[in-house]
Amino acid sequence: MLKPDHITIxxxxxxxxxxxxxxxxxxxxxxxxxxxxxxxxxxxxxxDLLLELIEYDDDHGELHPDVKTMGIYRHLAIRCDDVDxxxxxxxxxxxxxxxxxxxxxxxxxxxxxxxxxxGVELEFITREPVTIP
Numbered sequence: 629m630l631k632p633d634h635i636t637i638x639x640x641x642x643x644x645x646x647x648x649x650x651x652x653x654x655x656x657x658x659x660x661x662x663x664x665x666x667x668x669x670x671x672x673x674x675x676d677l678l679l680e681l682i683e684y685d686d687d688h689g690e691l692h693p694d695v696k697t698m699g700i701y702r703h704l705a706i707r708c709d710d711v712d713x714x715x716x717x718x719x720x721x722x723x724x725x726x727x728x729x730x731x732x733x734x735x736x737x738x739x740x741x742x743x744x745x746x747g748v749e750l751e752f753i754t755r756e757p758v759t760i761p
Contacts, residue, residue, distance in 0.1 A: 634670075634678040635704055637748050642669065642683040644745035649679060652721050673706065703741070703749035711738045711754040718742060 639645040649655050649671050658670035658678060669681040708714050712729045718740075719725055726741035726749065737755030744750055 632677050634680045635673070636680040636682060637744070637746055638682050638684065640746045642667075642681065645669075645681050648723065648745050649681070652718065652723065655679065703751050705751040705753055708752045708754060711740050711752055714752055715740050
């Protein structure tokens, strides 16, 4: 059986990332591990799924591929109770929202696209139980 364990994001600014994921989104902090040349900051996404933020000591530069580049990771989708309320909160906090709340009838959800402080695209969705046509 395969089951997701954690999702990792290499951060560009750990303080802005901790503020975004911990303070603004309200994810529960699960601890920090110092690996010597980098630190791992853990947040709970779900009972069995962690978000792992990595802060490296060495600057390896940034990669911002075009969103339509083939063969790359695109975004992380996270369910929330109320996309519209989250959108208001994020815009009030100055977070870059790539789209306003919109219905996606073919997939039976309402969503927004957001850019985290590291340039990672996140999709927040509100939906009824999953049904893929």
